[in-house]
Amino acid sequence: MSVENALHTIELIRCAGKAASAYRTAKHDVREAYEEHSATLAQLQHWTDQNRAMGGGDRASPVRCALLAADHEHHEAARKVRRAEARMRRASAALQAQRPALNRYPSERNRRRATTLLLDRLADHPVDLIRAADLIIIQTSAGKDSIVALHRTVAAAKAAGCLHKVRAMHCDLGAAEWPGVKELARRQAERYGIPFLVVTPDGGFLGMVDNRRRWPDAKRRLCTSKLKRDPTGPVITNWVAELGLDRQAIVVNVMGVRGAESPSRALKARLSLDPRTTSANRLVLTWNIIHELSEQEVWQEIASNSLEYHPIYDTGLPRLSCVYCVLAGPDWLILATRVCFALELTLPDTYAALERRIGHRFKQDFTLNGIIAAARMLDAIEGPLTWRRGDALRRHLGPAAADSYLAGLTR
Ligand code: SF4
Incomplete structure (x- = not known):
């Protein structure tokens, strides 16, 4: 399968997964609305009987209002189900037209497995992946792993003749960092002649702690999510808009994460789909390009390449x-x-x-x-x-x- 087809199939599986999830939610909604509707109908019947027994109906009774509300909810949920069904039908048609084999992966587990398999194959062909990408972003902390990730990405991009697609971004955490980090990140990017952007989250690390009156910890690493991950979304949005494509952009987000650093990092894939940042106009892949390197190998690469x-x-x-x-x-x-x-x-x-x-x-x-x-x-x-x-x-x-x-x- 070509890289383009693999990427297209990953997107189709993602859409099928989204449609399946919307369909499940809508079905749940309609069931709840139906139960509420039935219960209110029973109440209405009770009050109608009471009214008749008392000699007349009360059109403005609270029960009748409740029934109307339940009716509305029921119609709304039914509309959602119809919409989800239409999406499911569209996704299924696309899957069948593009990849009949995907009919073998109807469940969430199978979709995940198929996506992982495709991403794993893509990770084995970095130069082809870079050729297929529209934008390659390196998120650099300026640390030792980031510079090796940057060096390897640039080498692969040069081999693919695609250095123009590569950009680097650095999240500046302010006074909490060692002096000279931001300047070093800039020099590292300048060495390869690639565009470099510094993102400065409001207040930095110390401002965030002061506002929350709490330090983050291993379980609630707000510092990473709020100060490093969240600012990435708007940057990707702007850079994708600058491309001016009339189709979904393929964005590869390179990180210097290594499996040897911790058990949780060891579990991360070399290449994965970023469902949080992916949307109809961009397919975002996270590429842990140095995932398999040991600390010693990182230092060796730093030394060998000055x-x-x-x-x-x-x-x-x-x-x-x-x-x-x-x-x-x-x-x-x-x-x-x-x-x-x-x-x-x-x-x-x-x-x-x-x-x-x-x-x-x-x-x-x-x-x-x-x-x-x-x-x-x-x-x-x-x-x-x-x-x-x-x-x-x-x-x-x-x-x-x-x-x-x-x-x-x-x-
Ligand atoms: S985990 Fe939090 S405190 Fe530690 S380096 Fe990252 S941002 Fe700073």
Whole structure:
């Protein structure tokens, strides 16, 4: 099956799934309305009998009004069912015309399986996927995984002769991030000559916490959904509109997610349909282009291609996240605080003051005040933290790789 046909089939299956779900909802509505209608009819009969017994009918009785309302609901639900039935018929006709084999996948489970199979095959042919796409967006945090994802996407786009389709976007979380992140993300995009957009959600991370008077946590990661995921939708809408297509656009959204990072990330597919952002005018696929890479392989790719990484990795911190990430453990947070001391950043005080003001602990098990006290104590015992440019590569690949990388950067 060609890439175009696979994408078209994925869209048909998606429409069939939507129609099936609308049909189920409408059927449920009509059943409820029917039950209410029957119950009200029984009541009406009761009051009609009563009225007759009393010598006349009351046309404005509450029961009659209730019946009329139930009648209306019933008609409305029946209309919805007819509409859903029409959609189902259209989707089925399209499926039958395009892919008779899809009749084998009438259930939700089969639709999901068929979609997964098709997406898996597409992920095996990145160059063809890029050729078929109208727009390729790289969401970059400027971290080590993002730069490798960016590098690989650009390489595949160049191989496909489609570099003009690639754009990068970065969500700026404001003061919560390490200095220089936004500027680094821009330089990384400029290296390949691709358009770069910074999205700045209102208030950033600290503003969101201040408004909610709560820190996010692993179960309610509002920071990711509100500050990183939600702003993506309008950007895709604008960029798709700029394409001016008279058909559904194929959008590939590249992320630097790796399976080795966590059990939940290991479960993510290399390529998946984004049902939240997909609509009639755009089919959006999420492409975890480096899903199978280990941390070591990421560093190897950075070194081999002289990709500029953020100096914060040289301190021993494993991720270029917010300085204080709500998912980080105490060791990581203490190290981040010591790095702030060494860089003379005031962020620890800002966070500690916010924690006191909102009266909600940064983590259930400890406060940021406790983390800052522990960092001060370690600084007093061991002296301030020091590090050298290239330490991240020295740790992962050895001193020779670090020296050659640094020499490559200055050339
Ligand atoms: S880095 Fe951590 S705190 Fe910052 S947005 Fe991501 S999950 Fe939330």
